[in-house]
Amino acid sequence: MSDVTQSIKGGxxxxxxxxxxxxxxxxxxxxxxxxxxxxxVIVAWPLAETIRLSxxxxxxxxxxxxxxANYEDLVSSRKFHxxxxxxxxxxxxxxxxKLILGLIGATLLNAAxxxxxxxRVLIMPPWVIPIAIGCIGWLWLYNGYFGILSGVAQKLGIVxxxxxxxxxxxxxxxxxxxxDVWVGVPMVTLxxxxxxxxxxxxxxxxxWVDGAGRWYRFRRITIPQIMPVIVSMSxxxxxxxxxxxxxIWILTEGGPRGATTTLIVDTYKTAIGNYKFGEGSAxxxxxxxxxxxxxxxxxxxxxxxxxxxxxx
Amino acid sequence: xxxxxxxxxxxxxxxxxxxxxxxxxxxxKEFVVFVGPSGCGKSTLLRxxxxxxxxxxxxxxxxxxxxxxxxxxxxGISMVFQSYALYPHLSVYENIAxxxxxxxxxxxxLDQRVKRAAEILQLTDKLDLKPGQLSxxxxxxxxxxxxxxxxxxxxxFDEPLSNLDAALRGDMRVExxxxxxxxxATMVYVTHDQVEAMTMAxxxxxxxxxxxxQFGTPMELYHHPATKFVAGFxxxxxxxxxxxxxxxxxxxxxxxxxxxxxxxxxxxxTTVSKGDIVEVGVRPEDVTIxxxxxxxxxxxxxxxxxxxxxxxxxxxxxxxxASLPGDVRVKEGGSVTLEIKPEDCHVFDANGYVLRRQAAxxxxx
Numbered sequence: 001m002s003d004v005t006q007s008i009k010g011g012x013x014x015x016x017x018x019x020x021x022x023x024x025x026x027x028x029x030x031x032x033x034x035x036x037x038x039x040x041v042i043v044a045w046p047l048a049e050t051i052r053l054s055x056x057x058x059x060x061x062x063x064x065x066x067x068x069a070n071y072e073d074l075v076s077s078r079k080f081h082x083x084x085x086x087x088x089x090x091x092x093x094x095x096x097x098k099l100i101l102g103l104i105g106a107t108l109l110n111a112a113x114x115x116x117x118x119x120r121v122l123i124m125p126p127w128v129i130p131i132a133i134g135c136i137g138w139l140w141l142y143n144g145y146f147g148i149l150s151g152v153a154q155k156l157g158i159v160x161x162x163x164x165x166x167x168x169x170x171x172x173x174x175x176x177x178x179x180d181v182w183v184g185v186p187m188v189t190l191x192x193x194x195x196x197x198x199x200x201x202x203x204x205x206x207x208w209v210d211g212a213g214r215w216y217r218f219r220r221i222t223i224p225q226i227m228p229v230i231v232s233m234s235x236x237x238x239x240x241x242x243x244x245x246x247x248i249w250i251l252t253e254g255g256p257r258g259a260t261t262t263l264i265v266d267t268y269k270t271a272i273g274n275y276k277f278g279e280g281s282a283x284x285x286x287x288x289x290x291x292x293x294x295x296x297x298x299x300x301x302x303x304x305x306x307x308x309x310x311x312x
Numbered sequence: 313x314x315x316x317x318x319x320x321x322x323x324x325x326x327x328x329x330x331x332x333x334x335x336x337x338x339x340x341k342e343f344v345v346f347v348g349p350s351g352c353g354k355s356t357l358l359r360x361x362x363x364x365x366x367x368x369x370x371x372x373x374x375x376x377x378x379x380x381x382x383x384x385x386x387x388g389i390s391m392v393f394q395s396y397a398l399y400p401h402l403s404v405y406e407n408i409a410x411x412x413x414x415x416x417x418x419x420x421x422l423d424q425r426v427k428r429a430a431e432i433l434q435l436t437d438k439l440d441l442k443p444g445q446l447s448x449x450x451x452x453x454x455x456x457x458x459x460x461x462x463x464x465x466x467x468x469f470d471e472p473l474s475n476l477d478a479a480l481r482g483d484m485r486v487e488x489x490x491x492x493x494x495x496x497a498t499m500v501y502v503t504h505d506q507v508e509a510m511t512m513a514x515x516x517x518x519x520x521x522x523x524x525x526q527f528g529t530p531m532e533l534y535h536h537p538a539t540k541f542v543a544g545f546x547x548x549x550x551x552x553x554x555x556x557x558x559x560x561x562x563x564x565x566x567x568x569x570x571x572x573x574x575x576x577x578x579x580x581x582t583t584v585s586k587g588d589i590v591e592v593g594v595r596p597e598d599v600t601i602x603x604x605x606x607x608x609x610x611x612x613x614x615x616x617x618x619x620x621x622x623x624x625x626x627x628x629x630x631x632x633x634a635s636l637p638g639d640v641r642v643k644e645g646g647s648v649t650l651e652i653k654p655e656d657c658h659v660f661d662a663n664g665y666v667l668r669r670q671a672a673x674x675x676x677x
């Protein structure tokens with residue numbers, strides 16, 4: 001540290017032929033200041049404010065300190081328990097599908113097939129176009145009277161009349177998952193593809209000469225070699241999915257009758273929809289804690305995986 | 313163990329033909345080295361033998377069986393890659409065991425074979441380590457270990473020593489030769505390094521531009537190069553080539569070397585006639601300082617101790633290198649007269665083919 005500042009001071013002195021007019025400490029603060037200010041405004045202050053609010057009964061009318069009452073309400077609320085279970089179910093199902101489809105997609109895109117470059121571009125749109133636009137497309141697909149899904153289902157005789165996918169609890173939930181997976185798969189696929197391309201061709205050739213079949217090579221070379229990326233993508237994808245808000249909000253606003261209300265949607269509805277800032281903040285704090293635990297588990301696993309599979 | 317026969321192998325990538333009608337008969341338990349400059353097709357030929365590439369035309373026979381369309385594992389070959397191709401996430405033990413795991417070999421025998429291979433290659437105390445924790449030479453040995461556990465009929469090596477430093481390469485050359493003796497197996501080895509080829513091979517295949525220039529024992533190639541290319545490729549330092557004019561073809565080949573020195577060389581003269589331009593090849597180690605011979609201007613003299621290598625030229629533009637005694641009294645920038653014995657000379661016609669030598673040293677086995 002002092003070496004660095006020494007040389008910086010030396011540089012200033014030499015370059016401008018001036019005595020250093022700033023004390024060392026001030027100069028250091030000037031360097032880190034902007035970054036600290038940025039983090040303070042964007043992260044620290046809102047976080048602190050959220051934690052503070054979670055101990056308040058706060059609305060448009062003012063704030064009143066209520067201690068742990070907001071948390072106690074949540075702990076005893078059956079509806080909230082259901083929301084948590086639903087959120088985890090939503091997350092695990094969606095992440096699992098994203099990883100499986102991503103793995104399949106990356107394997108196909110990595111294969112020597114004609115027109116590979118074109119396919120690689122074609123998987124991008126769900127990720128590239130704004131989520132809201134994509135979701136409006138899906139709204140039409142799920143529409144009972146004009147949507148293609150309902151139309152095809154009727155033609156095939158699967159349903160008798162127009163079927164509104166987003167109008168029933170179960171179908172709305174799984175429809176929202178399908179859309180969430182659609183949005184999330186391209187990124188996962190591209191990361192897996194990049195990782196697969198980093199695996200040396202020689203390893204496959206050596207295994208091929210030794211008689212290892214396609215599946216054997218995939219299982220014993222590809223998967224272990226890209227394992228660190230699989231672990232990273234699992235966590236990133238889990239966080240994105242856990243906090244996936246726009247898709248649910250545009251498709252169902254958490255309905256019907258709460259069937260697609262995940263923690264993040266519940267938080268929004270409570271805090272912004274019903275102006276219960278205190279109760280909403282308590283939910284937000286719980287999200288932070290859960291995701292914090294997630295990240296810790298992730299670091300633990302990543303460390304383990306890197307040890308086991310020999311990080312490069 | 314088995315013989316390996318290549319019958320008229322050709323290979324094209326699109327319109328580019330990289331191998332032209334290659335036929336070789338490799339004997340059982342022979343150590344054959346494919347050598348040649350980059351892009352000569354030697355690695356492609358090895359990959360065709362391995363089954364990693366398909367030949368455009370021709371047949372491959374191992375132990376007399378046509379394996380041209382067989383899967384690598386059914387050909388009874390194993391291959392050591394230039395990059396070693398070790399699985400970084402598996403231990404040394406699992407790397408060596410990999411081909412046996414593919415075969416679903418029973419545990420007891422697998423363990424026995426892996427440990428036997430580790431013993432041969434002195435890797436017993438390294439079995440639990442990952443490849444990343446090994447030195448280059450040890451990784452090389454693991455790669456060899458993986459190739460020997462399967463007891464293949466033919467071992468294929470693709471430039472296995474090129475990633476090692478010079479000292480280690482020397483050690484590994486000796487180890488590989490030893491391994492060949494111990495395993496008593498047919499081995500095909502690709503390299504661009506003629507020293508590796510000369511020191512390890514029973515027979516050498518010199519490849520150039522996708523064609524076999526010559527197939528023979530190291531000393532055959534050294535004393536009887538069939539073409540100018542082989543003559544220039546084999547031997548260190550490289551052979552010198554002096555442009556010369558044929559004066560007479562009766563009673564040996566009478567030539568006037570560039571610089572004016574005249575010689576009568578004991579070679580077959582049936583394919584040349586008076587006035588033709590030929591090239592006389594002289595190995596740097598076949599010259600002595602004398603009173604009559606070629607005048608060479610010495611530009612650089614490298615004193616190696618036991619020998620001094622002089623780099624110079626005849627008449628300004630024909631490079632001439634000579635290996636002289638260590639204490640030779642020659643100055644850089646000066647000139648020296650080098651004596652050449654007629655029986656040491658090689659002569660190549662305008663197409664680069666040799667005129668057969670009539671007096672040449674007897675070949676050692």
